[in-house]
Structures are given as C-alpha cells and as structure tokens.
Amino acid sequence: MSSSPRPTALAAGYLLVPEPPSVDEYVALRAAAGLSAISPAQAAPAVRTSWAWTVVRTEAGSLAAMGRVIGDGGWYFHIADMATQPAHQRRGLGRCVLEDLLGRIRAAAPPDPYITLMADPPGRRLYDALGFVDAAPTLGMRWDGR
Template sequence: MAADQDPPSRDATLPSGYRLRREAPTLEEYVRMRTVAGLSPITAAQAAGPLETSWAWCTVRDGDGCLAAMGRVLGDGGWYFHIADVATDPAHQRRGLGRAVMEDLISRIDDEAPPKPYITLLGDPPGRSLYRSLGFVDSEPSLGMRLPR
C-alpha cells in the first residue's frame, strides 16, 4: 500500500466524516497540533526532521480536510519501534481518533516488522488509560529518562 493511501478497514472505525491517512501532516500542522494538544512546543526547524525521517505516520482528517489527530513511529525497521507524537486536537477529542491512530500504527508494526518487535512509548497522563487498554505495560525495571537541554 502506498504511504498516502487510506487503509480501507480503518475508516469504518471512525465517526462519520473522518478519514485515516497513512501520511505525515504538513510542517505547519505538525507544529500547531503539538501545541494545541498540550505536547511540548517545537519550532519549524525542529519539525523538519521528524516529518522526513519517521518510520511511519498516521493522521486523521475531518470532513473539511483539517488535521484532527496524528501519531508517528520512530524505528530501525528491525526490532525497535517507538510511538511518538500521538495527539488529538481538543475540538476532536473523545471520538476514538487517538485509538484509531494507535491501532493503525501498531498494526503497521505488526504487519511489516520481523516477529516480536520491541514497541515503546512515553505515556503522558492523559493517554495512559488508552495505552494500557491497548496492552502497553510499565517498562519496569527500566525507567524512561531524558537529558534536559
């Protein structure tokens, strides 16, 4: 399936008028979505790399073609895959869009990666119940860490 084609079975799980796409948002949409959804703000320069180098993208657009939700996968294509930037515009929340994005990204990893991929994410409080409902567990004894800059 080409990167920008709709996965046919996924649109059926979305509310009427929404379309799931296997494509990246535009640079402007990506920067805006991170901000309105409560993720840390980034600059256009910071956004360029993820838009070009992510292993996979999933977006959901409303009936007017506006970005309603998004998510992406970073990975080596072999065994390690990290789901990031899962976000839904507040005007479109509580409609199952985030779940649809997550299910599509996980399905793509399962379909395209070798058996037993290692799938990670950093779960912010608003998304933890969704991630747990999809089978994610705490990574103990490992602990997510970052290097502040």
C-alpha cells in the same frame, strides 16, 4: 505479539490517512494538544524521516489527530506525537491512530518487535487498553544537557 481485537471503526466525518502532516500542522497540533513546543526547524526532520505516520483528517481536510513511529524497521519502534485537537477528542481518533500504527508495525516487522512510548497521564487509559505495560524496572529518561 498476541492477537488483538478488531480495529476500532473511525467516527463518521473523519478520514484515516497514512501520511505525515505538514510541518506547520505538526507544530500547531503539538501545541494545541499540550505537547512541548517545537520549532519548524525541529519539526521538519520529524515530518520527513519518521518510519511511519498516521493522521486523521476531517472531511474538509483539516488535521484532527496524529501519531508517528520512529524506528529501525526491524526490532525497535517508538510511538511518538500521539495528539488530538481538543475539539475532536473523545471520539476514538487517538485509538484509531494507535491501532493503525501498531498494525503497520506488526505487518512490517519480524515477530516480537520492541514497541515503546512515553505515556503522559491523559493517554494512559488508551495505552493500557491496547496492551502497553510499565517498562519497570526500566525508567524513561531524557537528556537535559543544556
């Protein structure tokens, strides 16, 4: 990977923490940020078994932002659940979470890891700014085998 710019400073009043949120916090922040709803039964394994988590908490301890990495620890890493509480948006918290996760991948993985994410429109500007590009001709797909 190419060298990256100096990490963004976290806004005053926030703490960057390399740990998962609680299951209840995870479910609630996904809903508040407009991500698809999930149940606590779906959330528990995600919280427990993800390769890495980074969260931002207020000084009072409430969850303000989060992101996680799913992966094999060697080559493939998928960034998921990038979300910020609406009341805390536009303060660079998502950028700090993503930069931290990318730094942790770079520190742990052999050279040239394959890092992916699914980019919803609100996140595109951030992902573009940090070097993510369309995976064309690959097209993201999901199973809808109900």
